[in-house]
């Protein structure tokens with residue numbers, strides 16, 4: 001049988017290249033690992049929206065998104081999955097995210113978990129490979145930190161305020177945890193907001209500034225760190241080497257970025273001997 005000229009074969013290859021949603025990222029990594037990844041996202045606000053968007057676009061297997069809050073109009077400047085109709089009927093944030101995520105990529109299962117992170121089920125924790133923290137309060141971050149550390153789940157924690165954002169990567173059982181990275185003042189502020197029943201007291205008062213650009217940047221860093229862990233952890237555990245294509249995650253470090261000055265710092269954290277979670 002006569003073979004097609006080489007130029008025709010090349011044209012067909014080019015056509016096929018554009019048929020595959022993941023073709024361009026497959027040039028960087030093994031998509032099978034990403035497509036089998038099960039992720040927990042704590043928080044469905046500004047950062048949670050950005051994190052879920054990235055996870056859905058790269059095509060992970062499953063995303064659990066946890067939050068107890070409902071959509072209000074002032075969320076709409078920074079949460080790409082929310083609509084005015086969600087705010088008018090005070091829809092659950094997790095439901096709005098799960099409802100719109102399939103528009104971006106129907107391959108990914110987004111499971112809404114409406115409720116407090118401290119009531120997260122063992123079933124969910126046992127099902128996830130990696131967790132991403134996207135909360136706006138210290139108490140919830142510490143609860144997720146404790147759950148992840150005790151279940152040996154890598155955690156990429158993120159936070160932001162105004163033009164300023166941070167990301168910390170926690171890899172149990174060796175790295176320092178989120179609590180180790182907190183100052184005494186952070187912890188004092190948190191306890192002032194927690195009632196004796198263990199619930200966070202929501203106070204009416206000045207709100208913190210939030211803009212979508214900071215969330216987009218921090219959410220991107222968080223998901224990239226999660227990808228580095230997903231693609232490299234097995235090799236790191238066996239040979240001490242991370243995946244060369246995507247690089248090593250910043251385990252035990254914290255990254256600080258200020259969009260006002262464009263300054264960016266990474267600094268080492270150390271386990272605190274008196275840490276309630278990972279203390280020696």
Ligand SMILES: [Zn+2]
Nearest residue numbers: 177180275278
């Ligand atoms: Zn610790």
